[in-house]
Amino acid sequence: xxxRLTTGRxxxxxxxxxxxxxxxxxxxxxxxxxxxxxxxxxEAATAGLVKLWPVEFTASSYQFVLAKPAFLTSVGVxxxxxxxxxxxxxxLTILVAYPLSKEVTKFPYRTVYVWVFVITILFHxxxxxxxxxxxxxxxxxxxxxxxxxxVVPVFNVVLLLNFFRGLPKELEEAAFIDGAGHWTTxxxxxxxxxAPALATITLFATVGHWNSWFDGLIFMNSPEHYPLxxxxxTVVINRDLxxxxxxxxxxxxEVSDRTAKAxxxxxxxxxxxxVYPFLQRFFMKGIVLGSVKE
Amino acid sequence: MIKKLKSPYWPLHLMLLPGLLLVxxxxxxxxxxxxxxxxxxxxxxxxxxxxxxxxxNFQYVLDMPDSARIxxxxxxxxxxxxxxxxxxxxxxxxxxxxxxxxxxKRGIQTMIYLPHFLSWIILGGILIDILSPSSGIVNQLLAxxxxxxxxxxxxxxxxxxxxxxxxxxxEFGFNTIVYLAALTSINPSLYEAAIVDGAGRWxxxxxxxxxxxxxxxxxxxxxSLGNVLNAGFDQVFNLYSPQVYxxxxxxxxxxxxxxxxxxxxxxxxxxxxFKSVVSFAFISISYYLAxxxxxxxxx
Numbered sequence: 337x338x339x340r341l342t343t344g345r346x347x348x349x350x351x352x353x354x355x356x357x358x359x360x361x362x363x364x365x366x367x368x369x370x371x372x373x374x375x376x377x378x379e380a381a382t383a384g385l386v387k388l389w390p391v392e393f394t395a396s397s398y399q400f401v402l403a404k405p406a407f408l409t410s411v412g413v414x415x416x417x418x419x420x421x422x423x424x425x426x427x428l429t430i431l432v433a434y435p436l437s438k439e440v441t442k443f444p445y446r447t448v449y450v451w452v453f454v455i456t457i458l459f460h461x462x463x464x465x466x467x468x469x470x471x472x473x474x475x476x477x478x479x480x481x482x483x484x485x486x487v488v489p490v491f492n493v494v495l496l497l498n499f500f501r502g503l504p505k506e507l508e509e510a511a512f513i514d515g516a517g518h519w520t521t522x523x524x525x526x527x528x529x530x531a532p533a534l535a536t537i538t539l540f541a542t543v544g545h546w547n548s549w550f551d552g553l554i555f556m557n558s559p560e561h562y563p564l565x566x567x568x569x570t571v572v573i574n575r576d577l578x579x580x581x582x583x584x585x586x587x588x589x590e591v592s593d594r595t596a597k598a599x600x601x602x603x604x605x606x607x608x609x610x611v612y613p614f615l616q617r618f619f620m621k622g623i624v625l626g627s628v629k630e
Numbered sequence: 631m632i633k634k635l636k637s638p639y640w641p642l643h644l645m646l647l648p649g650l651l652l653v654x655x656x657x658x659x660x661x662x663x664x665x666x667x668x669x670x671x672x673x674x675x676x677x678x679x680x681x682x683x684x685x686x687n688f689q690y691v692l693d694m695p696d697s698a699r700i701x702x703x704x705x706x707x708x709x710x711x712x713x714x715x716x717x718x719x720x721x722x723x724x725x726x727x728x729x730x731x732x733x734x735k736r737g738i739q740t741m742i743y744l745p746h747f748l749s750w751i752i753l754g755g756i757l758i759d760i761l762s763p764s765s766g767i768v769n770q771l772l773a774x775x776x777x778x779x780x781x782x783x784x785x786x787x788x789x790x791x792x793x794x795x796x797x798x799x800x801e802f803g804f805n806t807i808v809y810l811a812a813l814t815s816i817n818p819s820l821y822e823a824a825i826v827d828g829a830g831r832w833x834x835x836x837x838x839x840x841x842x843x844x845x846x847x848x849x850x851x852x853x854s855l856g857n858v859l860n861a862g863f864d865q866v867f868n869l870y871s872p873q874v875y876x877x878x879x880x881x882x883x884x885x886x887x888x889x890x891x892x893x894x895x896x897x898x899x900x901x902x903x904f905k906s907v908v909s910f911a912f913i914s915i916s917y918y919l920a921x922x923x924x925x926x927x928x929x
Binding site for chain 2: 345348349352353355356357359360361362363364366367369370373381382384387428431432434435436438443444445449450452453454456457458459460461462463464465466467468469470471472473484485486487488494497517518519522543546547548549550554565568569572573594597598600601604605608612615616
């Protein structure tokens with residue numbers, strides 16, 4: 337469509353571009369600022385000289401952070417929770433989504449099961465009862481405390497079951513005619529066809545596990561079992577000096593609290609930034625998947 | 631044909647079993663644990679042997695001087711977030727819709743979606759750094775135009791504003807997605823017809839674009855009803871401090887402190903139960919309305 341550009345339209349377009357650019361910078365610049373602080377010398381950072389580019393460039397705060405055993409241990413815990421948590425999440429999401437994607441005529445018990453899961457998103461027991469259940473089931477201070485309480489992400493189940501429903505029914509029927517049961521059909525026909533949806537949900541689950549911090553804070557008794565985000569909560573947000581060892585203290589003086597915090601903030605965000613291009617490609621699909629309803 | 635006598639559903643039941651079992655333990659278990667709200671709960675005695683307390687825990691909370699303030703903080707923060715978080719994405723989606731250059735549009739989208747994927751630990755750390763009254767860049771900019779440093783995170787006159795604005799900052803970009811999807815589904819012939827009828831840009835927006843977005847606008851607004859008591863624990867917990875309890879302490883942070891820090895389990899459960907019941911009512915109403923108004927179903 338060829339349109340004649342009036343003066344008013346030109347002004348609008350210019351203002352619009354400026355406004356949108358301003359909003360995107362608002363989202364990006366704080367991160368760039370913190371990144372610049374993390375690569376600046378402690379004197380420059382403390383004196384507030386750093387704007388959007390490192391002043392007196394140095395990577396010493398990264399050397400300091402990456403040499404801290406507590407930091408590295410927490411990264412290890414996070415990697416462990418992501419590996420175990422996402423695997424179990426995905427397995428259960430698939431296993432729950434498949435039966436629930438059946439029509440009521442094909443699986444009469446569907447309604448009952450759906451309600452069992454719906455109730456969990458409508459009504460919560462609350463923080464303290466959840467804490468007690470984790471305590472009484474004996475998983476406190478283990479990796480399972482970070483995995484089991486949120487083991488079936490209901491919204492991911494909804495996304496996936498909607499995707500399953502969108503697949504051509506003929507494929508499944510053909511599999512049944514060839515003598516395949518539900519298990520074979522699920523793993524050999526449905527799952528291979530659902531790669532885009534599964535990729536989306538895997539990413540959602542990964543980001544979710546990477547970003548979780550509160551469960552680590554309350555379910556882990558000892559700081560060396562903290563996942564990264566819980567550890568960052570204690571050092572970046574709540575400066576807990578008990579977690580800073582005396583040798584750390586000495587090097588901290590050289591590194592400055594501010595640049596060290598900035599480096600840790602950036603390292604905590606880094607994996608998300610790395611998978612972000614994939615995330616962006618997939619989540620649009622994910623949202624669209626979720627909106628497909630019959 | 632013995633196989634036919636068996637229920638054909640057993641593989642499906644079996645698939646659901648592991649997930650169901652864990653959900654029963656970790657989601658329904660806490661529902662059972664709500665009885666703590668009516669007990670003088672001792673962790674060593676458990677759910678079954680702790681002495682009963684009737685409604686004492688509730689009475690205790692009602693008698694606390696802070697409880698009205700905490701409820702008020704929760705509702706006011708949540709409502710401002712709902713309203714601001716509702717309006718901004720619609721406006722931004724409309725503005726993005728006017729961008730004809732795809733590269734520019736995608737670039738903007740990439741940048742504004744980003745904060746959504748970062749945790750409140752990361753964003754909280756960033757905010758604490760840039761809002762610091764001594765070395766923060768925001769106060770440097772303010773000083774540049776002659777404004778005295780403001781302690782944004784420690785001043786009761788500013789704390790709620792910071793909460794609402796930073797929440798919008800995190801989510802506005804991501805929340806444009808649903809509106810942008812709705813915009814692409816508007817039939818182009820409607821615009822052509824409007825142009826033939828002599829409608830300018832503003833009139834096209836008003837009479838074609840907005841009505842086309844209406845169903846999704848109604849849907850997001852009704853669904854946000856369920857959040858009236860969700861002032862955002864992750865955010866508040868990482869930004870607040872005792873100085874701003876007066877304006878920033880919310881139900882969830884209060885439950886955390888009296889429950890897990892002060893170990894008053896019964897009292898904290900009672901407060902949590904209050905929140906769950908009210909939220910349940912609002913969520914149910916919102917889902918019902920969303921179903922009636924926009925034919926929305928979760929499953």
